[in-house]
Amino acid sequence: MSGSGFDRTADSRKSFLQGNDPSDPKGYHMRQSFEELNKQKNLIVMDGPMGTELERRGYNVNDRLWSAKILRDDPAAIRRIHYDYCAAGADILTCASYQASVKGLCEAGCSQARAEELIALSLRLVQEARESWWEEGGRLSGRPLPLAAGDIGPYGAYLSDASEYTGAYRLSRSEYREFHLPRMRILQETGAEIFAVETMPRLDEALVCAELLEEMGADYWISFTFRDESHICEGRPVSEVTAALRDLPHLKAVGVNCTPPEYVRGIVRRLRAGTDLPICVYPNSGEIYDGVTKTWHGVPGAQTFDGMARGWYAEGARLIGGCCRTTPDDIRTIAGWTEEEKASLCRSLPPLD
Numbered sequence: 001m002s003g004s005g006f007d008r009t010a011d012s013r014k015s016f017l018q019g020n021d022p023s024d025p026k027g028y029h030m031r032q033s034f035e036e037l038n039k040q041k042n043l044i045v046m047d048g049p050m051g052t053e054l055e056r057r058g059y060n061v062n063d064r065l066w067s068a069k070i071l072r073d074d075p076a077a078i079r080r081i082h083y084d085y086c087a088a089g090a091d092i093l094t095c096a097s098y099q100a101s102v103k104g105l106c107e108a109g110c111s112q113a114r115a116e117e118l119i120a121l122s123l124r125l126v127q128e129a130r131e132s133w134w135e136e137g138g139r140l141s142g143r144p145l146p147l148a149a150g151d152i153g154p155y156g157a158y159l160s161d162a163s164e165y166t167g168a169y170r171l172s173r174s175e176y177r178e179f180h181l182p183r184m185r186i187l188q189e190t191g192a193e194i195f196a197v198e199t200m201p202r203l204d205e206a207l208v209c210a211e212l213l214e215e216m217g218a219d220y221w222i223s224f225t226f227r228d229e230s231h232i233c234e235g236r237p238v239s240e241v242t243a244a245l246r247d248l249p250h251l252k253a254v255g256v257n258c259t260p261p262e263y264v265r266g267i268v269r270r271l272r273a274g275t276d277l278p279i280c281v282y283p284n285s286g287e288i289y290d291g292v293t294k295t296w297h298g299v300p301g302a303q304t305f306d307g308m309a310r311g312w313y314a315e316g317a318r319l320i321g322g323c324c325r326t327t328p329d330d331i332r333t334i335a336g337w338t339e340e341e342k343a344s345l346c347r348s349l350p351p352l353d
């Protein structure tokens with residue numbers, strides 16, 4: 001590790017410890033930026049899912065609020081999972097605000113103030129987890145400080161009827177703005193360094209989120225759900241999506257998540273044909289989700305997640321992580337690729353089967 005990024009982080013850390021920076025009254029002073037991280041890494045390792053990981057650890061997330069229910073009832077469990085992804089090698093930690101919209105939380109019985117508090121808490125849990133990891137050896141590990149990402153799930157996630165996989169809803173621009181802005185503001189005030197506009201089935205909604213974040217001057221990536229190798233879930237072709245995402249200075253990456261992994265190589269290829277932005281991929285493990293019973297069926301395909309992820313890297317994906325049913329072990333495997341392995345993947349693109 002060399003370069004000013006690390007030194008600056010060390011300075012921030014000192015200032016954090018002193019806790020006397022008037023520009024940072026809440027004390028969340030350790031900062032990372034996407035640009036800084038991107039300079040240091042030829043592969044940015046993303047984290048894995050919160051909801052299905054809570055489930056794997058025995059928490060019942062079968063609820064309209066999904067992982068946001070645990071945010072309310074047992075925040076330490078969420079902090080622990082962020083910590084585990086961090087220790088596994090994730091360079092980006094995405095907070096548990098996917099399902100936690102102000103509207104959704106209020107309808108679940110929270111006061112407006114409590115809803116806002118829970119959304120801020122979701123990001124603080126990321127900050128606390130990386131802080132613990134940093135203190136317990138992360139600082140000396142040579143790894144950069146992970147980026148704290150605010151999670152912006154689609155309106156379909158609030159509906160809680162699996163419509164983030166169909167896009168079967170339609171709001172006006174002002175309705176989308178009204179739904180998304182409050183959570184974005186809270187997360188920005190709490191210190192989100194980038195926003196994950198993710199699991200987006202619809203282009204119109206993604207563009208409204210982009211408009212809001214550009215207005216706020218906040219970095220973000222946009223990740224869509226796909227119905228096949230060439231169409232996002234609402235049915236629009238990749239080429240239309242990439243064409244619409246030009247000239248957005250704060251957009252740092254575009255990609256795919258929460259999608260069957262077998263589509264992903266084809267998707268990466270098509271995304272790369274339409275954009276020069278870094279491509280992010282964090283698909284599901286390969287099992288099938290039943291949106292009605294909110295359960296998973298089937299076993300992962302014969303190819304391992306690691307094997308598939310190598311194909312995505314070879315195809316040009318530069319941010320890789322996991323979505324539903326992947327685990328910290330999957331993240332650890334990706335983070336463990338050597339520089340030689342990555343270089344050889346780039347040289348020998350395996351055939352697309």
Ligand SMILES: [Zn+2]
Binds near residue numbers: 049258284324
């Ligand atoms: Zn998912």
